[in-house]
Amino acid sequence: MESTYYGNLIRSVIDNSNSNVWENAVLEWDIDDCEEDEDLKSSCICGKENLRYLYTIRNRINQNTLYPIGSSCIKKFARADMKEETTVREGMFKLLRAVKENEYISLSADLFSRKLLLALYEARAFSNAYNQYDGENDYQFLLKMFNKRDKDSITKRQRGKINAIILHSIKPYLMQQLAGKVKE
Numbered sequence: 001m002e003s004t005y006y007g008n009l010i011r012s013v014i015d016n017s018n019s020n021v022w023e024n025a026v027l028e029w030d031i032d033d034c035e036e037d038e039d040l041k042s043s044c045i046c047g048k049e050n051l052r053y054l055y056t057i058r059n060r061i062n063q064n065t066l067y068p069i070g071s072s073c074i075k076k077f078a079r080a081d082m083k084e085e086t087t088v089r090e091g092m093f094k095l096l097r098a099v100k101e102n103e104y105i106s107l108s109a110d111l112f113s114r115k116l117l118l119a120l121y122e123a124r125a126f127s128n129a130y131n132q133y134d135g136e137n138d139y140q141f142l143l144k145m146f147n148k149r150d151k152d153s154i155t156k157r158q159r160g161k162i163n164a165i166i167l168h169s170i171k172p173y174l175m176q177q178l179a180g181k182v183k184e
Contacts, residue, residue, distance in 0.1 A: 005046040009073050012045045016064040026077040032058040032065065034089045035181045042183075044070040053090055084115060091116040093182070096174045107146050107162050117143055125173035126165065138165050
């Protein structure tokens, strides 16, 4: 069955690309957007059912779009940049779920990664009024705390700052950016 799905993917991508060769056609596409289907009711363009993450990809040459496409199919493009972007986007949705469910959020590898922190920084999630809209110090601080091997060495004051950044910078950013992108 996997080969049928893969064949459907190849056909859809090539039909919507300028190139008729898979290896060249995949280079024409970028991730345009992502949504989360919490009920897993969506199906990929390849035919796979029960997708959680629904990507829209756009052809940068002819502006064609494909939707929904699952992260498994995105990985079949064999492009490191697209794989990294799916990891970051899915990490943001996972973090948003934890926020919505009022889970205690710590700076752990369960919810964070260096790439996710960098993506949040680049998206200006740490920039707000209390730091004069310059989030670099908060990003560097979180990165330093995340990189600590001995998490028990993080002081009470540092934990307080971590929590403040999560609650007052990351949470509002995720709520705003991902609003309407979660299908319930």
